[in-house]
Amino acid sequence: MRYLPHSDAERAEMLATIGIASEDALFSAVPRAAYNTGAIDLPAHSPEFLVEAHMRALSGKNRAAGDGPFFVGAGAYRHHVPATVDHLIQRSEWLTAYTPYQPEISQGTLQMLFEFQTQVAKLTGMDVANASLYDGSTGTAEAVLMARRLTRKKKLVLSGGLHPHYRDVVKAYLKNDPDLVCLPASPQGQGDILDHIDDQTAAIVIQTPDFYGHLRDLQKAADMAHAKGALLIVVVTEVVSLGLLEAPGTFGADIVVAEGQSIGNALNFGGPYVGLMATRKEFVRQMPGRLCGETVDAEGKRGFVLTLSTREQHIRREKATSNICTNSGLCALAFTIHMSLLGEAGLTRLARLNHARAIALADALAKVPGVEVLNQTFFNEFTIRVGKPAAGVIEALAQRNVLAGVPVSRLEPGKPELENLIVLAATELTTDADIAALANGLKEVLA
Structure with a gap:
């Protein structure tokens, strides 16, 4: 659709002002073959109530996570979100005050972000x-760019246990840079990532628990990376695990990136989610996004300020460390509210419950003929090998109203060695009846 002044005089004045001879020149960059010369082939309009009925019929075909046994994880997890969270984030003072472009008058938002940090x-x-950042995957890409700025080196090594989506986002950010080394998928071990560290390495990226559920040795990785002047970037897709596992910072991590969806944020058909990023103090000026700080005003009263803002949307422009232009503020608020409700003891209890549910699931599946549990260590997610292609097994179980996890072949297509693998997750919402339904379904499908 074109919008131009109505009268010939107005049109001539506008064209003269912007320095072109005709309005066709406004669209000179569009190839003629792309021009639409006829009517657009769309269905006739319908009354609003018929459209609503049609949309309800379409939504009725969806299978929600709470409609039956559910073991899907792989970076997006079903946890209980207290009703308090949704109630509070919909209050107008939070819902409409999205981002503090005039931070000195956005004290509530700034304080929330300070507490979140x-x-x-x-x-x-x-x-x-x-x-906060967009999500865990883009946060990982921002972390490797940050590592390059800090070390002034180019080589980056991604573990074979890194989530395939995270790996692909990093590759997209770096445009398949030849200095990016992506190790093969490694469902049974960390792979040889430590053998790839040399004097030209900017950073190594290790996920724990990794995509296949294994816990990784961060101390050895940190020691070897630092010996070569490289940084250790740790990725966590299941943030609830940090309620039970030792924090990555205690092992010498330089940058930690996590997906915060599990706390305060429902599955939401894949988003929006919230990316967490933390680093050492000496690296703070190369961290993307923004940083809120605490101070006092001229009268000595406590206040909050936007301490650092290195993104292009603010004053840095072309010198920005990142072009991230949102911080998923509402999702960060949901995270903070839920975390505040849990408290430290509550998060630990939640993590222990997740681990216990996963142990019960692993024990039950290990007794099913044709099922092999691959993990010796896991938090709330692990990998099994079945005797048939996993995609078909998952589909057969879905017909039995059991969503039995993610076939690895869906995220790593064309790799026969991964074709029979399934990644499953159990959370505090996984019941004994759910586990029994999955075990019995697998017995039938694999028989």
Whole structure:
């Protein structure tokens, strides 16, 4: 659709002002073959109530996570979110005050982000955290770019246990840079990532628990990376695990990236989610996004300020460390509210319950003929090998109203060695009846 002044004089004045001879020149960059010369082939309009009925019929075909046994994880987890969270984030003072472009008058938002940063720093065992990013995958890409700026080196090594989506986002950010080394998928071990560290390495990226559920040795990785002047980037897709596992910062991690969806944020058909990032204090000026701080005003009263803002949307422009232009503020608020409700003891109890449910699931599946549990260590997610292609097994179980996890072949297509693998997750919402339904379903499908 074109919008131009109505009268010939107005049109001529506009064209002269912008320095072109005709309005067709406004669209000179569009190839003629792309021009639409006829009517658009769309169905005729319908009354609003018929459209609503049609949309309800379509939504009725969806299978929600709470409609039956559910073991899907792989970076997005079903946890209980207290009703308090949704109630509070919908209050108008939060819902409409999305981002503090005039931070001095956004004290509530700034304080919330300050509390969020404090929670993330404590969870990860790091010195400082930013006021959130888009999600865990883009946060990982921002972390490797940050490592290059800090070390002034180019080589980056991604573990074979890194979530395939995270790996692909990093590759997209770096445009398949030849200095990016992506190790093969490694469902039974960390792989040879430590053998790839040399004097040209900017950073190594290790996920724990990894995509296949294994817990990883961060101390050895940190020691070897630091010996070569490289940084250790740790990725966590299941943030609830930090309620039970030792924080990555205690093992010498330099940058920690996590997906915060599990706390305060429902599955939401894949988003929006919230990316967590934390680092050491000396690296803070190369951290993307923004940082809120605590201060006092001229009268000595406690206040909050936007301490650092290194993104292009603010004053840095082309010198920005990142072009991230949102901080998923409402999702960060949901995270902070839920974390505040849990408290440290509550998060630990939640993590222990998740682990216990996963142990019960693993024990039950290990007794099913044709099922092999691959993990010796896990938190609330692990990998099994079945005697048939996993995608078909998952589909057959879905017909029995059991969503039995993620076939690895869905995320790593064309790799026969991964074709029979399934990644499953159990959370505090997984019941004994759910586990029994999955075990019995597998017995039938694999018989």
